[in-house]
Amino acid sequence: MTSLPPRVERKLGLVIDLDTCVGCHACVTACKGWNDQGAGLSDQDPHGADPSGTFLNRVHSYQVQPAAGAPQIVNFPRSCLHCDKAPCVTVCPTGASYKRAEDGIVLVDAAACIGCGLCAWACPYGAREMDAAEGVMKKCTLCVDRIYNEALPEADRLPACVRTCPTGARHFGDLSDPESEVSLLVAERGGYDLMPEMGTAPVNRYLPPRPKPRPAQASLLAPLLDIQATGIAGWLDRLLGRL
């Protein structure tokens, strides 16, 4: 049913730390790898001149210019935010797109999807991509087939992107519980919503880059560039300087 559940029991989601993300795209690769099983996420012309493919997670890089000083690079992973007021769910004409009442995860039933694309239009965050081979919409499942999967070791019962992140920039948990690790992290670091003006009430939060002391000099190598020659080299230096 494409009505949103009146109440969700839990709000499972991600907290993404823009301070520690180094933009390595490991989460992109791990996501693609895990979700490429079964029907998978198709690629078109992957080894040709114009490759294209379906991905559920993309990492942007932005340059942020502060009021004074040098600009800062911020790597920015973008995926489904599993919104409380998910506009992608209510627009779906077939009921393929739905939000689970038990954990708030937004999913697509691939067998019921007609591939009209309206849910992707309704999403402000570009979280949904049409699989060109299958003709149905694909999106982040929060690795629903990992997080509850008792066949996996407990350490692996996390979304693939979180499990793989080498810098620990991605955190997974229940954001409806104010005492959960992710909620405490959001409170401590001032986690925020993306495009709040769209009224989607996203569950995923982003942690802003921490303020960092800025070096006074433009180049960190500056002290090393002032070379004082000593010994024979120094004598030669002085001799050549006099010529």
Add this chain to the structure above:
Amino acid sequence: MHPAPSVIVFTVLSGAGFGLLGFLGLGRPAPAGWPAFLLWGLGYGLTAAGLLASTFHLGRPERAWRAFTQWRTSWLSREAWASILALLLLAPVALGAWTGVAVPGWLGPLGALACAGAVLSTAMIYAQLQTVPRWNHGLTPVIFAGFALTGGAILSGQTTPAAVLCLGLSGLLALSFRIGDGRFRASGATLATATGLGTIGAPAVFELPHTGGTYLTREMIHVVGRRHAARLRVIAIGLSGLVPALALVVLPAGPGAALAAAVHLTGALAARWLFFAEAEHVVGLYYGQGART
């Protein structure tokens, strides 16, 4: 947004078709015998061709029947229902007009109401999208209704109402271009709000997440040449309303209506192409697009 030919053809043809069927359902005009067969046939032909075209943009057209299930929440589902209801309700009325068999008088007006519902549901699919500010306002359904009424009036040969509607439509179109241009800025969405990085400075795109094209860049991030757009706007305003109005007033009824219909539909196609091509989706912000005007 990507101006998909199937959706442009669908909305233009079925819009005009539902307009014509709506007028016929209300008994304005009320042809009988073979003229009725031709006129009702034209209405059904346009609508059916449009609805058929709409299935071409589906990834899984064979599952289209599922679109009837979610009428409680989805405008696309409501559009499917209203379309089928209109075609079913008006079928006995059309057959009655052709064969001379009497049908209950309430069927026609009820069918006309379903036609209006179909056109307005189509419009609401676009008007509801907060993510495309150019569409997300009250004028969008008015424009769709305007196209259906104007097309319907021309095709049903009602010279004076058609000429008036033509002029009104051109005016509405000009107004919608004006209003649409300011909508993205008014939505308040910027790269700063999209990334939340506005608090530490002014963000700009440094590197894209991918080197090739993706579904998102092909579907949502369509860039239209500004000069082309300006020219097409003039063409759309002229051909969908001003020129047909002139043809209706100056030429004799038969050829006037035929020319007006051909010109109006061409103008409607241009206007609908622009409707999609000029629409900016907020996801473009992540790719460095912003308010263009």
